[in-house]
Amino acid sequence: QKEVEQNSGPLSVPEGAIASLNCTYSDRGSQSFFWYRQYSGKSPELIMFIYSNGDKEDGRFTAQLNKASQYVSLLIRDSQPSDSATYLCAVNKPGGYNKLIFGAGTRLAVHP
Amino acid sequence: SAVISQKPSRDICQRGTSLTIQCQVDSQVTMMFWYRQQPGQSLTLIATANQGSEATYESGFVIDKFPISRPNLTFSTLTVSNMSPEDSSIYLCSASDSQETQYFGPGTRLLVL
Numbered sequence: 001q002k003e004v005e006q007n008s009g010p011l012s013v014p015e016g017a018i019a020s021l022n023c024t025y026s027d028r029g030s031q032s033f034f035w036y037r038q039y040s041g042k043s044p045e046l047i048m049f050i051y052s053n054g055d056k057e058d059g060r061f062t063a064q065l066n067k068a069s070q071y072v073s074l075l076i077r078d079s080q081p082s083d084s085a086t087y088l089c090a091v092n093k094p095g096g097y098n099k100l101i102f103g104a105g106t107r108l109a110v111h112p
Numbered sequence: 113s114a115v116i117s118q119k120p121s122r123d124i125c126q127r128g129t130s131l132t133i134q135c136q137v138d139s140q141v142t143m144m145f146w147y148r149q150q151p152g153q154s155l156t157l158i159a160t161a162n163q164g165s166e167a168t169y170e171s172g173f174v175i176d177k178f179p180i181s182r183p184n185l186t187f188s189t190l191t192v193s194n195m196s197p198e199d200s201s202i203y204l205c206s207a208s209d210s211q212e213t214q215y216f217g218p219g220t221r222l223l224v225l
Contacts, residue, residue, distance in 0.1 A: 032211055043204055043216040044155070046113075051211070088154060098143055098208040099170075102154040 001026050004091050006103035013110055019076040021087050021106050026070065029094030033065055035074045036088040038105065044088055048074065079110045114139055114207045116217035124223045125195055132191045133220045135205035140185035143208040146178070149219070150201045161188040161205075195224045 005024045013019045021035075032051050036044035050056045050063040050072070062075040072091075076083055086105040093099040115138040125131050135144065144161040159180055160168040167180035182188040192199050200223050208214040 034214065036216075043219045046213065046215060049212045090155075093157075096160075098211065098214050099145070099157055099160065100155075100214060101157070104154045 002103075003027060003101045004089055004103035006087075006089050006106045008104055009107040010109050011106055013079050013108070015079060015081060015110055015112050017079050017110075019079045019083065019108055019110070021074040021076070021089075021108065023072045023074075023089030023091075023103055024070055025072070025089075025091045025101075027091070027094055028067070028070065030091045031094070032092040032098070033063070033072045034090040034100065035061075035063060035072075036090060036102075037083075038086045038088055040085075047087075076108075079108075081110050081112055084108055084110050113213065114141055114209065114215050116205060116207055116215060118203075118205060118217040118220050120220060121218065122221040122223075124225060127196050127224055129195055130191055130193045131195065131222060132189050133203055133205075135188045135190070135217055137186045137207045139209075141207040141209045142185075143214075144182060144188045145206045145208070145214075146180060146188070146190045147204045147206060147216075148201045149204060155204065158190070158203075161190075192222065195222075197224045200224045 035047045038044045048063040056063045060077045064073045088105045089103040090100040119134045146158040147155040161182040179191045202219045204219045205217045
């Protein structure tokens with residue numbers, strides 16, 4: 001079992017729709033969860049951080065965390081073609097300050 | 113957010129040689145890390161660069177192959193030693209000053225022939 005699992009996609013959504021990206025993790029000791037966006041040929045860009053169960057909203061983005069189910073998700077409302085990128089879920093290694101374990105990433109394609 | 117720069121941005125090297133990558137942060141940060149992103153894959157943590165002491169390496173990475181320095185709170189280097197084609201990758205440094213943030217540099221694209 002991989003430590004952080006994501007569906008590789010591609011996830012294709014029409015412009016204006018809600019894109020839902022999912023991530024599961026294996027270590028219950030993980031406390032911090034990150035979503036990064038990576039455009040082709042670029043470095044990862046931090047979108048959101050979450051550490052409490054529930055939802056956290058920032059603009060068009062909502063991160064959801066369910067520690068009991070070991071599940072993290074990212075919702076992107078009103079998806080735009082510029083949101084087309086690979087979305088990386090990252091989880092901290094228990095006991096390691098911000099040592100991150102990354103999932104393989106989900107490729108999102110937003111079509112006009 | 114911290115602004116991170118890396119040098120060189122890319123390089124082509126011959127096998128058996130070494131390359132040192134520099135990472136500069138525009139402000140003092142608590143933690144700096146080095147990651148590798150192999151073609152078509154996600155990021156893998158190589159090591160934590162500790163200021164004033166030896167780096168902490170993750171499983172599968174050793175100091176002889178990837179020596180790291182961190183002389184102060186804004187600067188770190190990663191050396192890729194005795195390179196082989198399998199070392200061809202993007203090497204990224206990151207900086208973190210709190211539990212809630214970790215920002216990445218632009219990366220160094222390395223091709224080993």
